[in-house]
Amino acid sequence: xxxxxxxxxxxxxxxxxxxxxxxxxxxxxxxxxxxxxxxxxxxxxxxxxxxxxxxxxxxxxxxxxxxxxxxxxxxxxxxxxxxxxxxxxxxxxxxxxxxxxxxxxxxxxxxxxxxxxxxxxxxxxxxxxxxxxxxxxxxxxxxxxxxxxxxxxxxxxxxxxxxxxxxxxxxxxxxxxxxxxxxxxxxxxxxxxxxxxxxxxxxxxxxxxxxxxxxxxxxxxxxxxxxxxxxxxxxxxxxxxxxxxxxxxxxxxxxxxxxxxxxxxxxxxxxxxxxxxxxxxxxxxxxxxxxxxxxxxxxxxxxxxxxxxxxxxxxxxxxxxxxxxxxxxxxxxxxxxxxxxxxxxxxxxxxxxxxxxxxxxxxxxxxxxxxxxxxxxxxxxxxxxxxxxxxxxxxxxxxxxxxxxxxxxxxxxxxxxxxxxxxxxxxxxxxxxxxxxxxxxxxxxxxxxxxxxxxxxxxxxxxxxxxxxxxxxxx
Numbered sequence: 073x074x075x076x077x078x079x080x081x082x083x084x085x086x087x088x089x090x091x092x093x094x095x096x097x098x099x100x101x102x103x104x105x106x107x108x109x110x111x112x113x114x115x116x117x118x119x120x121x122x123x124x125x126x127x128x129x130x131x132x133x134x135x136x137x138x139x140x141x142x143x144x145x146x147x148x149x150x151x152x153x154x155x156x157x158x159x160x161x162x163x164x165x166x167x168x169x170x171x172x173x174x175x176x177x178x179x180x181x182x183x184x185x186x187x188x189x190x191x192x193x194x195x196x197x198x199x200x201x202x203x204x205x206x207x208x209x210x211x212x213x214x215x216x217x218x219x220x221x222x223x224x225x226x227x228x229x230x231x232x233x234x235x236x237x238x239x240x241x242x243x244x245x246x247x248x249x250x251x252x253x254x255x256x257x258x259x260x261x262x263x264x265x266x267x268x269x270x271x272x273x274x275x276x277x278x279x280x281x282x283x284x285x286x287x288x289x290x291x292x293x294x295x296x297x298x299x300x301x302x303x304x305x306x307x308x309x310x311x312x313x314x315x316x317x318x319x320x321x322x323x324x325x326x327x328x329x330x331x332x333x334x335x336x337x338x339x340x341x342x343x344x345x346x347x348x349x350x351x352x353x354x355x356x357x358x359x360x361x362x363x364x365x366x367x368x369x370x371x372x373x374x375x376x377x378x379x380x381x382x383x384x385x386x387x388x389x390x391x392x393x394x395x396x397x398x399x400x401x402x403x404x405x406x407x408x409x410x411x412x413x414x415x416x417x418x419x420x421x422x423x424x425x426x427x428x429x430x431x432x433x434x435x436x437x438x439x440x441x442x443x444x445x446x447x448x449x450x451x452x453x454x455x456x457x458x459x460x461x462x463x464x465x466x467x468x469x470x471x472x473x474x475x476x477x478x479x480x481x482x483x484x485x486x487x488x489x490x491x492x493x494x495x496x497x498x499x500x501x502x503x504x505x506x507x508x509x510x511x512x513x514x515x516x517x518x519x520x521x522x523x524x525x526x527x528x529x530x531x532x533x534x535x536x537x538x539x540x541x542x543x544x545x546x547x
Contacts (some may be wrong), residue, residue, distance in 0.1 A: 104284045104286070106389045108290070109154070109392075110392045111293070112393070114392065118212055119131040125360060130365065130390065136421050137421025138464070139418075139431070139470060140464075142216045142435065143435040144416065144436055145393070146416055148414055148480050149406060152170055152204065153168075153437065154173075154203050157211065158185045159185075159455075160442060161179055161182065173205075186213060187208060188450065189212075190212055194283050195277065196212060196287070197286050198213050199219075199287065200270075201290070202288075203217075220265040226254075228254050231248050231252055234248045234249060235247055238323060246339055249414070250296050250355060253358075254298070254300065255302075258365070258369065263291055266289070270376075273286060274380060278380045280316075293366065295334065299362045304358070306361065307361060313354045314353060319401070319402060320401055321520060322519045325505035326505070327482075328408065328505075332404040335405055356398050361410060370390070388420070389420050390420075391437070393416065394406050394414070396412070409479070410492075413480070414492075429468050430468065436458055437458075438457055439458035439459050439460065464492075474537075475487060475537060475541060477538060484538055484539075488534065489508055490512050491509065492509075493507070493522070494507050508521050508522035
């Protein structure tokens with residue numbers, strides 16, 4: 073400042089103003105945040121090496137930022153996963169338990185991510201499904217959260233009828249069919265309308281003076297698997313197969329493999345038993361179609377961001393709230409502590425950071441909150457339990473977290489570089505059963521080795537590490 077004062081007093085005001093301008097540019101502009109959530113999206117995408125999936129827009133985002141190859145949710149069910157992510161807190165036996173979770177109720181007095189950004193001068197906007205409960209953390213948004221209204225799950229009139237009639241049954245209310253392929257426009261379904269609204273909102277936010285935190289939550293590929301026909305056509309029926317491990321894992325504890333009640337609530341899905349291969353293949357095909365459909369909507373939003381000239385000033389984060397099973401171990405949906413339920417996609421593009429890179433660092437979803445704060449230049453709230461992965465955006469090969477920890481119902485789970493270990497508890501919190509998978513030789517988690525020679529020692533060690541990571545003591 074003394075140098076600037078001397079320049080100003082000497083009459084060299086133009087030079088002085090130039091120095092001020094350089095200083096402002098050097099400090100950088102406060103970045104906007106585009107926060108994209110995708111329901112039930114597993115990391116089966118082109119950018120994750122799955123060439124059979126058509127996901128060009130998500131792939132392009134990954135090529136312009138950093139792809140996290142080993143990111144893990146905290147709880148494999150939507151309400152709890154989102155509440156944990158948005159508060160930056162770990163789940164516990166009495167916190168962030170199921171899909172009905174409210175962050176406000178399970179973590180009262182905690183500043184959620186959107187609240188923190190709003191407090192620090194951001195205009196915060198929620199479109200689509202961000203929290204599971206639309207009114208959760210409502211004071212943290214600058215305007216009321218928005219979701220499409222009066223939009224049917226189905227475009228086909230017969231499917232609409234089945235959905236309405238099945239919902240009125242007294243003994244076993246069910247939903248409509250589990251999938252639909254209709255020759256309709258993208259915005260016949262909710263995700264198309266969410267993209268429409270996001271494009272319109274970006275135009276409005278560009279005209280504002282505040283930096284923005286725009287959260288856009290897409291609903292697909294959540295059940296039912298409904299998407300316009302052209303996305304189904306990307307996956308000819310004969311090219312879709314059930315997974316190689318369409319069987320229960322050997323030695324798995326009782327209850328580790330669930331009966332996928334969420335899927336069974338849809339019309340045409342049997343109440344018990346395995347799905348036949350024909351039906352399983354059609355469900356997988358429908359899931360793929362929904363992924364490509366939502367990818368197209370994400371492309372529209374990212375395209376508008378670029379068209380408006382906001383791309384270089386906007387931090388973009390894309391995440392799926394948890395994994396999803398497509399017949400692995402005979403399971404469908406999420407709701408387990410297997411890798412297929414816990415592993416989820418995460419992509420980050422930050423202004424000024426390298427593009428087209430990936431990291432194998434173990435990352436937890438509670439790391440997203442502190443990372444966005446650091447990237448935006450905001451202070452970190454004291455309650456945060458995650459670790460900012462900002463350094464990984466510069467050096468993706470850094471030695472990082474030794475483990476990712478999560479839980480579901482009575483199972484606490486830990487993922488290390490080599491193993492996934494889960495400890496199950498009885499209702500009185502005594503040890504019940506456990507499972508251990510060695511990813512060095514069994515990446516599909518087909519053989520539980522926790523009680524086998526060579527497995528007992530790592531299982532015991534990981535149990536202690538799991539307790540420590542969950543903030544518990546040995547029983």
